[in-house]
Amino acid sequence: MKQLITLTFLVQISLANGQAEQKISQILGVSHSTTSKISCQNSLTTTLLPCDFSGSTFSIQSVQSRLKDMSVVKIYYVNTTYRSSKSFDQNALDVKRLKWFNAQFPEILADPIIEWEVVEQTGCATPIEGDSYFHGFILVHRPALTEENRQDEIDALLSFIENQDQGFNEPELDPIASTINRSNKENSGATNKNNAQKNSFSKFQEGEYALFKHFQQTLMNSPGINRDRLDVWVKVSFSVSETGEISNLTFLENYPVSASDRVQNAIRSMPKWNPAYENGQAVQSTIRLDIRVSYSGDVNGMYLRNGVRPEFNEFELGLSKYKTEEEYHEAQKTMKESGIYISLDHLDSTKRFALVMDVTGSMGGSIAAMLSWIKKNNDAIPFSSFSFFNDGNNANSKPIGKTGGIYSTRYLKEVNQVVETAMRNGSGGPELSENDMESVLKAIEIDPTATDILLIGDNYSEVRDIRLLDNITKPVHVLLCAAPTKIRTEYLDIAKQTGGMLYLNGEIIDLSKIIDGESIVIQGYSYTYNGRKFRLEEKK
Numbered sequence: 001m002k003q004l005i006t007l008t009f010l011v012q013i014s015l016a017n018g019q020a021e022q023k024i025s026q027i028l029g030v031s032h033s034t035t036s037k038i039s040c041q042n043s044l045t046t047t048l049l050p051c052d053f054s055g056s057t058f059s060i061q062s063v064q065s066r067l068k069d070m071s072v073v074k075i076y077y078v079n080t081t082y083r084s085s086k087s088f089d090q091n092a093l094d095v096k097r098l099k100w101f102n103a104q105f106p107e108i109l110a111d112p113i114i115e116w117e118v119v120e121q122t123g124c125a126t127p128i129e130g131d132s133y134f135h136g137f138i139l140v141h142r143p144a145l146t147e148e149n150r151q152d153e154i155d156a157l158l159s160f161i162e163n164q165d166q167g168f169n170e171p172e173l174d175p176i177a178s179t180i181n182r183s184n185k186e187n188s189g190a191t192n193k194n195n196a197q198k199n200s201f202s203k204f205q206e207g208e209y210a211l212f213k214h215f216q217q218t219l220m221n222s223p224g225i226n227r228d229r230l231d232v233w234v235k236v237s238f239s240v241s242e243t244g245e246i247s248n249l250t251f252l253e254n255y256p257v258s259a260s261d262r263v264q265n266a267i268r269s270m271p272k273w274n275p276a277y278e279n280g281q282a283v284q285s286t287i288r289l290d291i292r293v294s295y296s297g298d299v300n301g302m303y304l305r306n307g308v309r310p311e312f313n314e315f316e317l318g319l320s321k322y323k324t325e326e327e328y329h330e331a332q333k334t335m336k337e338s339g340i341y342i343s344l345d346h347l348d349s350t351k352r353f354a355l356v357m358d359v360t361g362s363m364g365g366s367i368a369a370m371l372s373w374i375k376k377n378n379d380a381i382p383f384s385s386f387s388f389f390n391d392g393n394n395a396n397s398k399p400i401g402k403t404g405g406i407y408s409t410r411y412l413k414e415v416n417q418v419v420e421t422a423m424r425n426g427s428g429g430p431e432l433s434e435n436d437m438e439s440v441l442k443a444i445e446i447d448p449t450a451t452d453i454l455l456i457g458d459n460y461s462e463v464r465d466i467r468l469l470d471n472i473t474k475p476v477h478v479l480l481c482a483a484p485t486k487i488r489t490e491y492l493d494i495a496k497q498t499g500g501m502l503y504l505n506g507e508i509i510d511l512s513k514i515i516d517g518e519s520i521v522i523q524g525y526s527y528t529y530n531g532r533k534f535r536l537e538e539k540k
Contacts, residue, residue: 023109024098027077027116028091035180036123038078038134044144045173049101049137053080053130054088056096060104071362071460072108073482074115076138076176082124094118101137108139112536113460113486119180140174142362142460150427153364154420160368161416164375168368202240202276202285208310215301218266219293224258231294232256233304234263242282244272259293266291340369340456342506343479344377347454352384353477354443354450358434358458359388359419361427366481367419370456378412383454385410385447388419389439390426391464400465403435406442433464436494440472452477455494459483463490472498479503485523492527492534 042048047070051058079094102109124130143149160168204211224230235252249267251260276285290304303310347353359367374381387408392398395405407422409415440453453476457463460482477500478491487504495502495511502509504522514520516531526537 020099020102020106020109024095024102027098028094028118030116030118032118032120033180034081034120034122037121038119038138038176038179040134040138040176043175044149045140045142046175047139047141048134049139050134051097051136053127053133053135054084054093056093056100058100058104058136070139070144071142072111072114072139073142073460073484074117074140074174075108076117076119076140078119078121078134078136078138080121080124080130080133080135082126082130084127097136113488115485117180119176138176140176142173150361150423153362154423157364157367157423158420161371161420164372168365168372202244202287203274205271205274209312212301212303212310212312214270215266215291215303216297217301218269219262219291219301222258222262224256225262225293226295228256228258229295230256230259231292231296231299232259233290233292234259235288235290236263236267237286237288238267240273240275240285240287242275242284244275246270246273262293263291338365338369339483339505340366340479340481341373343503344370344373346503346506346508347382347477349380349382351382351452352450353382353452353454354385354387354447355383355454355456356387356389356436356439356443357456358391358436358439358461358481359422360390360434360458360461362460363458363481366456366458367423371416371419374412374415381412383412384450385443386412386415386418387439387443387446388422389435390422391434393426395426398435398464400435401438401441401468403438403465405435406439408443408446410447433462434458435465436463437465437468437472440476441468444472444474450474452500453498454479456481457491459488459491462488463494466490466493469494469497474498475500477501477503483523486525486536487522487527489527489534489536493532496529496534 040046040048049058049060077094077098079090083090098109108114121133124133156168204214232255234255237248237250237252238246239248240246246267249264251263255263273287275282277283288306290307292299292302294300357363357367357370374383385408387406389407390405392403393405395403405422405426407418407425409418434457436455436457440455443453444450451474453472453474455476456479459480476494476498478495480487480491480503483504487502492502492511494500496514499512502511502522509520509522511520511529514529516529519526519528519537521527527534528537529535
């Protein structure tokens, strides 16, 4: 029996070593990034593991305690391209260093969600100069879960709730990314963002509010409008050329001459518009407007575009604290360009969702985006209840299904207070995984009218109570935070098994048609379904 146990133990070690060697081969096999000389230091979100220029001697005593319970999201392995000898085997040294890393932190190397990138420094010219270069590993992680950091996050969020016009500025998670050159950009999220920048509607140059003021000033009341107490919506269409010129004005119905003449004068006196763009190229487009011509100066000039009333932002209305519109829009960028905000715009408004959201550490930006979206859409939100969980109020004992730290309300006006309470009472504690499923079951219990659940989950945290998934009886749609590339497969399992959708950076992904043995590629990575669960495969 003792021999069998020993044999089993040796087989397990052999398998672990084989998996580690395979992972090391994958890390070194991808396209390498370059920079002349990397500049880095330990910070709230980066921890350095340096070694000597041409060897594999590391000193980690000062950072071992720092890495405990850290949520690592990315690791840079950094070397130099300088070789003092043509026969020098750089790959062998790289493998040796990565094997050292695996011996110290096997659970980090094995984590499939953590991204790896190899960075080669090209500026080194001599061995002496090489000693001044950084070599080794840079671990990018979320800030440590200290009471001070948590309080700072809560204070920033409360300040944002008080005045959403100020925006919500999160600390930069990865200061290394902007300093290196990548020859092969594979992140589909970045590609989607670039495509969005290359595609746009035609716009009045100074903005929506300026167009309204233009109509107010040029739709001067004629005697006929005042005499007849005229108040009519005039429907028109016109073309905006690739260079912004206006042409082909067409009235879509018959209107009193006094109204149509005023509208024609207003449109012909417009300056050039900013043209529409498709795939980065200016194109001709058609504008459809309903313009209100009225004897009342208060409503005269209001308009609809394709049946939708324009929104005037705080800066245009003179209510913003910012000096320039560029500053105002930069402050709003965090929310309106975030994957959370964009994805919420794509929810099916015919359903009644119970919203369930993780509010543990480092979720401030996602929470701010959610609150910003709710404020903008509070007259038409599809949520019938709101539940926020902090994974047990910092408890040391967290039994599956009874962890707690879940705070709920059925009333929109209480959302801000419930979010604050949930955040103050817990931050997830030393346990990095969360009680997502317990929170979903709680939401179903308190809100039986909900047809579906929207789970806003943290991709960097494991779903600790995934075994409770079989108890869930309603579709759970998963909206993921912090998913730059790889997706934690538990969230795919949740959406697939319950019949929900996956919402990711504004994209809706339907997993319902994936059958046993099939794969799906999301953000460049392949996930294979075995009839019960998904498995992350090699990068495509």
